[in-house]
Amino acid sequence: MKISAQSYYGLKAVTFLAKESRVFSVKEIADGERIPYDYLEKIMQKLTRAGLVTSKRGSAGGYSLKRPSSKITAKDILTALDEAILPILCVMSNKSRSYCIMEKTCLSKNVWQRMQKAINYSLNSITLADLVYVNPKKSKR
Amino acid sequence: MKISAQSYYGLKAVTFLAKESRVFSVKEIADGERIPYDYLEKIMQKLTRAGLVTSKRGSAGGYSLKRPSSKITAKDILTALDEAILPILCVMSNKSRSYCIMEKTCLSKNVWQRMQKAINYSLNSITLADLVYVNPKKSKR
DNA sequence: ATTAAATCGGACTTAATAAATCCGATTTTT
């Protein structure tokens, strides 16, 4: 089990945006967070389509958060980028997938379900605002 | 983020062992749980080295749990097979890895740390015995 | 003794897909 680069980069990118509410170009973010430019471009596009950031095209364009940082959770970001946080057939909510034939007798299923819940709970409870304010940089507040 | 086939297969295999305390050959397990034989062989060897199952070689040999099922957790199995449940530099306990240069200023770190904790807590609290007894098959007990 | 049935260990191959790159088009500001 491992975190995808997209989630990893993507989360860094949005926390970067959350620090200041203005438009940032992909270049700025990529430089600031040491993320490959072209790849980040794709990630930002995904986040745009997911409705988490807004883009402004053309010169002086760039990206900014679509909602206040307190209204965007870590879960929002990760599901937008990875689409399935724990991809085991039976646990996936994705109804398009056919169900597992062993579902009835499967004992290990419970592990994945519990794990899924723990992860969801954890990620849902963290907003971008939480992340930014925890930072010692703004230590006085 | 996704579960590796090794963890997935491995957990199934040990729950299979947990159902009855006798020696099972890889063939029996592979057939019972629909796992590729050769691959499962490797997985069982890993679990043996990790001290979670014992092997008996030769004819009529096979594998069985080394400890009572109530003393083996899901976490035991997954860490034996995947070695790092959430591989992000800063979160890994593995001291051999060099530390991330952005650690001081990194905001997203908190997400991975909290997630790690949630996962660990969840997996540590599930034993193989829990899994087996939840099963409706032994409903009368 | 011989054979059969298993694990063992290591090397190897294959397949999947994530990660990264590239390019031409479009939009917007200056």
Place this chain on the structure above:
DNA sequence: AAAAATCGGATTTATTAAGTCCGATTTAAT
């Protein structure tokens, strides 16, 4: 008109997990 962005799609590369293969060894049964 030029510059600086995003956009979208296609493509390439790299990684590594997943799966296979084989020869050696151990043990039980015939």
